Amino acid sequence: MAWPAVTVCSSSLPDAACDGDGQAVQINPAEANSTDWVLTAPAGGGSTSYTPVYAITGSQVIACQEIPSGVCPGATLGYVPPSSLVFGLAAPYSPPFDISQLNTTLAGQAFAAGFLLVAMGFFIGKPIALLLGFIRS
Secondary structure, eight states: OEEEEEEEOSSSSSOOOOOSOOOEEEEOOOGGOOOOOEEEEEEOOOOOEEGGGGGOTTTTTEEEEESSSOOOOTTTTEEOOOGGSOOOOOOOOOOOOOOGGGOHHHHHHHHHHHHHHHHHHHHHHHHHOOOOOOOOH
């Protein structure tokens, strides 16, 4: 049975070629953690480099292959988009946060709804407290 593998540099701080104090190894992405340096390339083509899993952007593709042989399903030249791989629990892929992803209209509506619920509870609770006080005395 084949499983997907990504190329990871065993060095704690590799250079572009993973040479010197590290070596390139193939591991299952489910076993990767967020600090593993994975072989990536720009999505539009270009030179490869090692990038930590937590820093992979949507504009990069990841070197991937099927073990024992072949390439990952849907891969072109052995590279796949990060969203097509499932990393381990310690390293789920999430693109970097961008402030433009916030929906200010929705956030404003949620804040207004919460404010109204708290105000409604206060204004309904006050007369009930007065009524219960009247009944008690």
